[in-house]
Amino acid sequence: MNQPSSPDAAAIRGRSLLGAMGQSLRLLTTDSFAVVGLAVLLLFVVIAISAPWIAPYEPFKAMMTESGRLNRLAPPSSAHLLGTTSFGNDVLSQFLHGFRVALLVGLVAAVAVGLISTIFGVVSGYFGGYVDDVLMRITDVALSIPTLPFSIVAVALLGPSVENIILVITILFWRNGARIIRSAVLTERERVYVKWARAAGASHLHIIMRHILPNIVRVIFLWVTMSVAFAVLTEASLSFLGLGDPTVISWGQMLNTAFSSGNLRTAWWWVIPPSLALVLLVSSLYLIGRAYEEQTNPRLRRR
């Protein structure tokens, strides 16, 4: 593009999106809490990827004792490091496979949520007017849907499967993100270099890609991080209520089986690992999210 060199060519050209992403990721490493969170998250990802290889047994395989009876509710031993369930399944193997489901649901849902809320937020905030009105009324409606009750009904309606759970989570969480991103866009839109760029004849797409998005990338990252946490929590709650995908094993489901078979209070080896993993995963996501929050608002202003 051939643009006048004044008032400031660099300001009009804006920043690259990738550069902004890299920068905000680097900023994360300056926050010690976020580093802890990232470390935990990394560990979880590694375990999730390697789960099928490091799990000692098939997660649903029934373990038998030498006398041919089912090896139920065995406390931890060398053969079963985390004991067995009331169905004679190896807890460690189920637990390791749980990493996959948690991260799969969390990441896929979060990416979908991030994408939809960014599109909604940017279009609504940048163009304003009727588009904004219509989109914001839609979010109004979406915001009035009680989260957990809706997911219960929707999953019961669509049938319990990982895909449907991801879908429901996406339907639920784009709305808050759209709001937050929209208000960030509103601020950016009024910046003076956007006006310059506009005056210099830059296209809407150019402005959005080079000026708006790079500057709100932290807000988007913040929301995506939080969405991973919400998605993991929602999947766990649904599975705990017995609405999880029965063909895969997730932590919420392990707890549901322990709960519905009445072994919650005795089989600690069965209950503690999935609970702890959930807490670790969600907390570390929140720790990362918090770092973004501090970044986005140096004064820690919210809303």
Place this chain on the structure above:
Amino acid sequence: MRAYILRRLAQSVLVIWAVTTIMFFMFRVMPADPTAILLERGLSDEARNALLEQWGLTGSLWDQYVAYLGNLLVGDFGSSFLYRKPVWEVLTPLIINTLWIAVPGLLLGAALGAAIGTAVGWARRGGKLERTGIFLATVIRGVPNFVIGIALLTVFSSTLGWFPGFGMGDPGQNVGFARYFTLDFLHHLALPLIAVIIYFMPENLLLMRSGVVENRTEDYIELVRAKGVSQGRVAWHAARNSMLPLITWLFPALAETIAGIVVIEIVFSWPGVGRELVLAVTRQDYPVAQAAFFLLAVMIVLANLAADLVYGKLDPRVVYK
């Protein structure tokens, strides 16, 4: 001002209508069949149709929808398929039960969160208290509410035996309203209440802390400090001004949290409206499930409305258009 309120009200009604409509069609396209249990026992086709007609499940979807909206306008949620009585009668006692854990739990959670949040926010930045406070609050915030429930049950009910592990009261106790004022009831109330408090507190804490941190550097705080009043009073000034975002956040959060109490009710076998909603969904008792869902949605809409209005009242800078 009045015009603004009217417009917001109209908007709220529209939103409620939209949510109701979405919900109605969701329940109607459900592949499940409320007559299944009878079918398994040999219900004939004619009898099944009679039953469906009695439940208002025959005719075109549109007719059903119009009838449903009409009834809703006069506050009639229809009759429960399962209990064969008006939904209101089924839900009213359950709503009261839910409020017993929700209201005190949320208020105490908010108050405790605000108090600790002020302390953490006022602490030296980067100091031990601040860092521990933030870290703990963030970690606790990451604990799913059923894990909170399970932990409380395991420790205080099965291991220590201090509290009963389920329900609202021992059988054979008072019936009627008097039961809410017995020690037995309070004894049963304790654990679910604590679970709600723990569930709700961390977010309040973090929000309050941010508010205080933000305000402590403001000029007027310096002014107060210059007057030579005690640290505590200065902190209070900062806290008071941080209340505003907290309060506006609180209303919608309250509504959303009440909807999330479902899980806590189930873990503690608390006979509340959330537990009934889950049961109603699994039992295909649509009228009850729809009504519970509707009430929750209305609550959220009203909370958002209240938040907007209160914000304007408290913050003189806001001008209504």
Place this chain on the structure above:
Amino acid sequence: MKNAFRRLALPVWLPVGIAAFGNVAAAQELGERVPDLQIAYYAADMGPMYEQSARVLSEEWSKLGLTFRMQPVQFSTFISNIMVGGGLEDMAVFTVGADPDRVDPTYWLHDLGACGARRNGAKWCDEAYSAKVREQREMVDQTQRIAAVKQAQQHFYDTMPWWPATNTVYGMVWNSDKWENVTSPAPVAAHEGLIDPWLSAKPKTDDRWFDWAHYEDVTTYNPLAEEGAVGWLRFVYDTFAKNNSKGETIPWAAASWEFTEPTNVKITLRQGMTFHDGEAVTADDAVFTINKVVELQPPAMSSRIANLAGAEKVDDLTFNIKLKTPDASFVTTVLPYAFILPEHLWANYEGDMVARDVVADGVAIGSGPFRFKTWRINEIHELETFKEHFQAPGYDGVRRLALGQADAIRSAMLSGTGDIATMVLPVAAMSDLATQNNHLDFLEIPSHGSMLVWLNNQKAPFTDPAFRKAMRVATSKERAAVEGWLGFAVPAGEGPVPKQLGMWYNADLPEITFDIEAARAALEQAGYGWDAQGRLHYPKK
């Protein structure tokens, strides 16, 4: 590490090895590949047993070179789409419960198997068989009927349209420090309304209320609207007969009954019975109730009353019930089910009787051993003992705690709040509880509840009897019982009728032993074959 590798390698090599050894038919001699088969089963909300059972059964079946798609289906969808809706795709693994009326063979032979029967979801239709099972229903002479029933089982066995895999073992756990004489209701599950253990239990302490830690609420006290076939309401409203722990139907409100004609039953009421409000129970009340039921045809009751034509009074305690067609199962299925309403409280009711809220109207009044006291929705029901009843239990009343989840039930049993638990807790968990706690006792209730394997008899490959029989031989009932049901189920007998039904069961049917090799051999004999990947192919046309 080496082990891990071997474990991974095994499933790859096994089918290839089998194919290499057993393969006689070259690929070009085979027909099309048998397509992937769908197995529908109750989704996990009905408990994890179904998933687990379907999984182990299909593991064995897949050794025949078959591939399966697992399809969990919600209970209600399963019933309306598959059981009565004709929507069975390929196969189903599911259970039917141990309802008291199912001690009669008609349910197993006719309702699940006759042409056009409403619950014949396996879509099998054999006219000769259907005629047989229809005829046995009308044989009032028992010896003759038993012979016919056994013959029908033989016919079924020879055709093998579907088969039971296991019979469910229920259980109950109770506080033996506080209660004694808690007796087994087998073969029926501990449904409410039975004599055992509910009426026979005796208190050992001053706590004279029998607390039943239960999962669900009762939904109504109006027996015309009650969905449960044998529910809690039978404590409040007397039935003409009851089932006892020997599986017999014994006199209850009726002192005796007699078929005076194949379509006419003369019933004599017990003397001296009263309703809870003090009014005497007479033949008028019974006749009023039966005629009202016939007139109103309440949907919830439709399956039991379809064959009733009406009733007429003979004298104060005697009346006749008229049937539309002769029905040998009348005694076991209708007499323990039909109840008596007090005419003086119902005759003048103007509104829809089926929809009447009897608790609000204060007319939750019957003549049963318990009198209605309180009900708090989804929390608790209290029935106090009606001392004037001829079989009043030796305690003050029974409570049903609607706890909604297993953990609370367990906790109630441990703390002594609950005296007995029969549902929700998996049987294995109940047994564990009793082993770990001195104050709790456990009893197994072997029942006629069955887990069935259904095949779509109208779709290939199940239209081929040879294929069905090979599948039957490859059905590991043992594994389903041990791994699916944690040992709390027993391998089922042969034929559709559960062996727990005693005299009705045809014990002469030869037992089929589980044998994968034999099943493969049978398939090969019928012309099936395997390709290089070990996948099963149809015979060449």
